[in-house]
Amino acid sequence: MSKKRKMLIVIVSLLVLIQFIRPEKNTGIADTEKDITHSVTVSPEVKNILEKSCYDCHSNHTEYPWYANIQPVASWLANHVNEGKDELNFSEFDTFKLKRKIKKMKKVADEVKKDGMPLNSYLIIHKDAVLSEDQKNKLIKWAEESMLTLQDTLK
Numbered sequence: 001m002s003k004k005r006k007m008l009i010v011i012v013s014l015l016v017l018i019q020f021i022r023p024e025k026n027t028g029i030a031d032t033e034k035d036i037t038h039s040v041t042v043s044p045e046v047k048n049i050l051e052k053s054c055y056d057c058h059s060n061h062t063e064y065p066w067y068a069n070i071q072p073v074a075s076w077l078a079n080h081v082n083e084g085k086d087e088l089n090f091s092e093f094d095t096f097k098l099k100r101k102i103k104k105m106k107k108v109a110d111e112v113k114k115d116g117m118p119l120n121s122y123l124i125i126h127k128d129a130v131l132s133e134d135q136k137n138k139l140i141k142w143a144e145e146s147m148l149t150l151q152d153t154l155k
């Protein structure tokens with residue numbers, strides 16, 4: 001057998017083998033009695049933007065595309081979801097301490113301002129999650145207003 005053919009067999013076998021790795025899926029319920037709507041006012045419009053562009057990585061429910069079942073995409077996605085949820089989970093926002101809520105709302109405004117979120121790698125395949133200028137402005141305004149409202153309750 002040629003060296004090339006051996007390499008090919010190794011690569012294909014590995015690809016087949018990793019398909020058996022099945023990361024746990026994030027398929028809970030996003031809207032709970034402790035989600036963000038219990039901490040700050042979220043208009044239906046803002047909620048819609050958050051659900052479309054942020055909830056896949058920042059809530060207890062991810063809408064998985066078909067290719068999410070294929071490795072190594074599945075693991076790559078699972079990592080992003082875990083990391084995103086660790087930093088900020090809108091489904092559990094109401095359980096955060098007041099200071100953390102304020103900090104996170106500021107970060108939301110900052111991230112959207114500098115086009116840091118949603119992650120670029122995600123937008124390549126999720127065109128519907130790309131934020132328009134209008135959506136960006138609405139999110140930033142919402143996050144800043146929410147931050148101020150929360151700050152007022154500190155005093």
Ligand code: HEC
Nearest residue numbers: 053054056057080083084087088107108111117118119122
């Ligand atoms: C594809 C997954 C994904 C999507 C979609 C996504 N994020 Fe993130 N987000 C992450 C990951 C991963 C991190 C942590 C690592 C980092 O900061 O890059 C993060 C971090 C953040 C942080 C920083 C939290 C902190 O305290 O440092 C904020 C704020 C944030 N995201 C807001 C958003 C908003 C708002 C949206 C929607 C407009 C969004 N994200 C969409 C994956 C995502």
